Amino acid sequence: MAFRYQTLAHTLKLHILHHHLAPHTKLISLRQFAKQHQVSLSTAQACYEHLEAQGLIYSKHKSGYFVAPHQRDMHPNNSRYTETTFPSVIRSVSNLDLYNQILQASFQPNVIQLGSIQLGPQLIPMQQLKVSLQRALKHCKNEDFLYCNQQGHIHLQTALQQHWATDNIHIAVQDIFITHGCTAALSLAIQSLSKVGDSIIIPTPTFNGQLHLLAHLNRKIIEIPATTAGLDLERLEAVMATKQSQVCLLTANFQNPLGYCLSHADKKTIADLAAKYQCYIIEDDVYAECSYHTERPLPIKYWDDAGYVIWVGSVSKSLSSAYRVGWLCLSKQIQHLKPNILANNVVVNTPLQLGLADFIFTGAYKKHIRALQLKLYEQVRDFVHTIHVLFTGCDIELSMPQGGYAIWIKLPNQLSSLSLYQDALKHGISISPGILFGEDYKYQSFIRLNAGDPMTDQIHQALKYLAEWIKNRISY
Template identity: 55%
Template sequence: MAFQYQQLAQQLAQKIYSGELAAGQRLYALRQFSQQHQISLNTAKRCYELLEAKGLIYVKEKSGYFVQSSKKAQQIAVPNHPDFDSRPREISNLELQIQIHEASANSRLIHLGSIQLSPNFVPVEAIRRSIQRALKHCKPEDFLYNNRQGHPQLREALSAHWAEDGFYMPKDDIYISNGCMPALSVMLQNLSAEGESVIVPTPNYNGQLQLLALLKRKIVEIPANTEGFDLDRLEQAMRDSGAKVCLLTANFQNPLGFCLSNEDKERIAQLAEKYQCYVIEDDIYAECSFNAKRPLPIKYWDRAGYVIYCASISKSLSPSYRVGWFCLPPHLQHLRPKLLLQNDSVNTPLQLGLADLIFSRAYRQHLAELRPKLMVQVEQYRQYIYDAFQGVDIRLNRPQGSYALWLQMPEQIDSLALYYHAQKHGINIVPGLIFGEDNRYNNCIRLNAGHELSTEIQQAILLLADWVRKECINSNTV
């Protein structure tokens, strides 16, 4: 678990990044700050010293502590997003989707595209110890074919973990899967049929769109932006489109990074009940919050059982640790036999190791250490990208959690051409046109900020910026 001064520094840093604490604003004096938070004077001093070391605040002799000016952060505009009609559509670009997905697994490329954590953020020793303890204390039956619903110890551990975060899920409602995408696939196949429509906000995670295309589902797109998506349009689609299912991410959506308010999440749960339209909630990024506490899911406000909660640990722990889950509401328990047949068994030692990691609190300690690192690192990326693209009219999201960056470039820039140029130089990015239909986002790319901003990655960003700058010059619209 992070020390108290680190948690307080993280909270203040988030307020500085969000603009809630303005540049030049004076902070509480150390004694006032310690009294306000009921901490020692030494803890308050260490908090301010940490923020000062990160360049977020500065001290004036005999005057106190002040928020550091960051003109660059103020100048980075957020992307704008088009409006469009919401109607059932076929998903195009499936071959391109698959090609880009395969490129994301190429270890020889510089990974600026696939959203994944640096291996240096993975608590390898803690995982090793948990798996060793799990194997030491496992029972003989753990080496037989396991329960397709998932090992009871892991389901109990997840239930207790979420309860500590403020929402309760009975362990008997939890089904363990081989990651989040298999969980989404199983639920989509059981709640919708081929040719039917699924409501999604766009720009939307290209992996979800690829899955829907492979399952031969259509989509009804809802306009989204860096603040969220239009709930009135969502209601209209639930009412008029004939769709029985929505696929939504409320917490740090990929690629925009927004986190919906509790009021919006509650309204979505109410709309799902009103129109009997199931919401499959992909909450894979929630534990990568920049705040000390993770946000609640839509599922928290679900009273009628129309929200199916899905997630995994691939974004918060490791993309190679293929353990995810879906949670089945009581009134869908009639699907249980079919779901158990469709749900592939998950490696038992991995399940037991994760259960130990949670019960030993090593996972929670990992999250406490990860969140402030991610917050600082994402802001470093944003500042570096802004500098690299100096002279080019770019817009960049400011995520509230996770580590996906959405970069919008001048309209004449072809993100697919940039993608192929980057690949020739060993760089993997994801072009914006595959995050929705009608080439709406063709002047956008998604970038991964989950790896440390190394010299290699800095050079890759500079190469992208140089190409874009030359394209702008060639069209005389810098």
């Protein structure tokens, strides 16, 4: 038997799905809703929170609740404009000089950072982190000031194990390796599973930082088509079957730049394919806790019965990009990789590990994540809405990510995102042009924007400049 709030939520859900309420329509207040349906205020609140968890409505601080854009508006059919017909062949990674140039631009002062995906300082719990670091230092033991175990400090390993267990992800402490950030963990996994000149299967478009890492490690790539709906699993299996590569690097939860979250069925399929073709999956799960809902999406690792998935992550996207602590998790079936990983792992300084462990053990991290999820949803929604308004008449394609805070935008075909990047940088605005996310200039008409900062007048003006740049060129 359904609770009263569930019945009310179902009725309101039907009104939204049947388009009786337009996107961004403000709903009546909780007090009015309770009075209208003759229920308590707590029941009304439970109803709205239930709909918000499903992504059907969203809240704005001190403004109330609003109808979220419909799914077809949030995730349009990208087959019309995303390149998916390219062959999956072995090739090298290019555009390294441009990547380095854009990376340097992201560090420049007085530049509006819309290019690098990172949380703004307003979303980082700085005071609580300081308290945890101070408390960790206060309670340090003498041995904590000596060399740390190459695999990481037991306190942080245990804290992470218990944290993940609350989301039904169970990893043994001895299988957790603490690394100097997510990129370091990816590097260790790639070097342990492949050698120089080998090919790695990747979805395209994919995170430009992963492409840069693979090039730096002298690995080649085999591209698999992807859209905001997810991966082309048929192509993935076809490539695995050729045995041209024994390693696949991908993100299942809120992929950068597309923002998709694979279904449970797709994740299980990938785990099954890995076992069938003995192809290792390096799962970069760095965005999983940047969900818009209270429930953390499960990783592919959850379905990894055969032990072919190496699970990688960090707190750089959910806590702070400056907090360089990451991890990788091995299954019992691939423990033979352990000596090589330990030999090459750069140990994270002990006080930083202990500070993060304290932050997790005290519940401060969980509390931060819950608050972040609500803020991110509202923040990204503001970005998408602002872009839709400012770019009216620009003929762009924009999909709302299912999580995270990367926004992927298709410009009119005749425009070059590289030219937009260069002109914008002259005006103190940094963006990421699409050619960084795949080979052969497949995405030269795309840009990726960072929505990790709350909308400000400065960011609004930057987006307005981008829109005017497009309008000026399509008018010719």
